Amino acid sequence: MQSNGARGPVRLILAVAVVVSLAASLAACSDDSSPSDAASKAASAASRAASAATRAGDSLASATAEAGRRFDEFKSGADAKDEVKLDGSPSADSDGRATVKVTASNPTSSARSYVVQVDFRDTSGNLLDTTVVTVDDVAADGSKDATARSNRALTGDVDTTVARAVRH
Structure with missing residues (x-):
């Protein structure tokens, strides 16, 4: 398949x-x-x-x-996909690469870091690119932002999704 x-x-x-x-x-x-x-x-x-x-x-x-x-690298991390959100639609930076704001919300009682995979897809759902962003030292019961950036310039309408996220 x-x-x-x-x-x-x-x-x-x-x-x-x-x-x-x-x-x-x-x-x-x-x-x-x-x-x-x-x-x-x-x-x-x-x-x-x-x-x-x-x-x-x-x-x-x-x-x-x-x-x-x-x-x-983070096999012992906890699945945290529900703790990560993408804020808004992706936009193009000066190099034509798609960017989107990533927000990690830490519900635990100590600071944690997140590894987040963001997929960039066309409107038909075809994978155009994928990238991984790290959100370090998110405070206990707090949140922190980072930016996911595609690896190359993307054209047309681009949608983004959190493919996976791990808290460690």
Whole structure:
């Protein structure tokens, strides 16, 4: 069974294949250049698009692996997903990266730290990126804010969710 996280890159690669096929068909019908020139241009465009799709897929895989590694460090932590909220909709920073405010609320009687995985998804639910943010030294019965930032620039409408959170 394929996870939602894999569907985004797969759809992107399929879209690239459709665009390449369409470009090759249109190029073959062109009157102002030879078929070999048009085919060469289509192949070049296809190569650039495939390279971009591969980079996007590699970036997502790397971010997902890093999130897993960070959570593996806190095996003795308590599940704290219900103690973490995302405040507001994500917005783009000056680099085009999506950011969202993360608030951890500590219900215990001593200071705790939180490790929070935030997923960035498109409106169809496809995983675009994931990041891990640490919220250190949240006071007993208090709360503290941090900012989750995507690993790369994201375009279009982006939704965010707390995928996991651990208190330690």
